[in-house]
Amino acid sequence: MKEGESESLEFKRSTGELKEAMQTLCAFLNGKGGTVLFGIRPDGNPEGQAVSDKTLRDIAQAADRFEPPAHLSINRIKFKEGRDVIAVVVEGGQDLRPFIYEGHAYERVGSTTRRMPQVKYERMLIERGHARRRWENLPAEGLAIKDLDRKEILRTRELSIQQNRISPDTSRNLGEILDRLGLRIGGMLTQAALVLYGKRFLPEYTQCLIKMGRFRGTEITGEIVDNRQENMNAFAMVREGMAFLERTMPLGARFPTGQIFREDRFPVPLDAIREILLNAVMHRLCQA
Structure with a gap:
């Protein structure tokens, strides 16, 4: 706390600033995660606050206004008689980003929380949808190794060896090479395998x-x-x-x-x- 607020740490004197704290937690969820401490002065000195069951319920109810639902770790830390510090911790949202709070997305810039620009929000939405179900990772129905360009696959192997990406001892077996490249999942060749190494594309793959x-x-x-x-x-x-x-x-x-x-x-x-x-x-x- 001596180093003050940062990209992942925010101080609030009390839960009277709960709305602003939730906006900051939203920013943390959209970034690398972080902690909000209630009962800490802006200069980093603790003073605690009175904490009751209602105080903790208020935090939990405020957390219900995150979309998509977010997990908050709420910890009550004894400071002195009748006064506690509350630490609320969130992890970075990863594939669930972007998070919104009360209809708005937030981001953290240094030690400041601000409304996320629309362009960034839309980009994160696209990335979220892409991460959940990526077309290139879907199985290519009916595709077999014989339908792929053997010379092209082996050329990839040779170039990878030349650039020290893989060992010279890497197998020349096409299936093993495709497994290593992540182009065969659960024994099924992916759409990416066809786009990269396919030999026939019409009529299904007019985009190639x-x-x-x-x-x-x-x-x-x-x-x-x-x-x-x-x-x-x-x-x-x-x-x-x-x-x-x-x-x-x-x-x-x-x-x-x-x-x-x-x-x-x-x-x-x-x-x-x-x-x-x-x-x-x-x-x-x-x-x-």
Whole structure:
């Protein structure tokens, strides 16, 4: 208490500040958890408060106004005759976040509790729904290992070894590799396994599609001079996309001063293009 209030600690002189305390507990639930101490002055010095059964009931009843329901650990600490300190502790909400209290969500910033911005609240709602039932972790009905690209799976193994992500002794057995990658759960291959390594996608997986085109001029409404679309897995999308761009982008060249070798240059660095393409594939809404 000598260090004062913090991101996970709040002082209240009494339960007369119960509403504000509950807002702070809501912020703790939406963060990493924390403790509210009743009977402590703002400077951190304890003075206690009179505590009765009604006091504890009031705290419990106030806690009923959390959505979703939250667990509060309420501890009564003897301070001196007739005066106690009450410690209310909550754990971080994890997959249940965001919590609201009396219809509003709160967050903790340093030692301050404030109303959570709407954008952050909506993002946490999406994350909560995603964590509960993630499409990519659902079983892909009827999918077998023979339906996956063996070379692509082994390529992942080799790259992981090169980057020291897995041991060189890791088995080349496809099933064991998929288990290690979390792409087979309870003996069932997941939707993610198909998106990453599948060989056939139509008609069920029309979203596993890459469209590549080149237009005359600078407007996408102009004349199409090259147009392709392919259904393929995520790794193949990145490779095909890069190959298409390298083939169709203008390639310039220069001879650096003092050197005899030509230096080829694309209008946009290939590393930057690869990053953009990877992000587009990775963040695609695959369940759509």
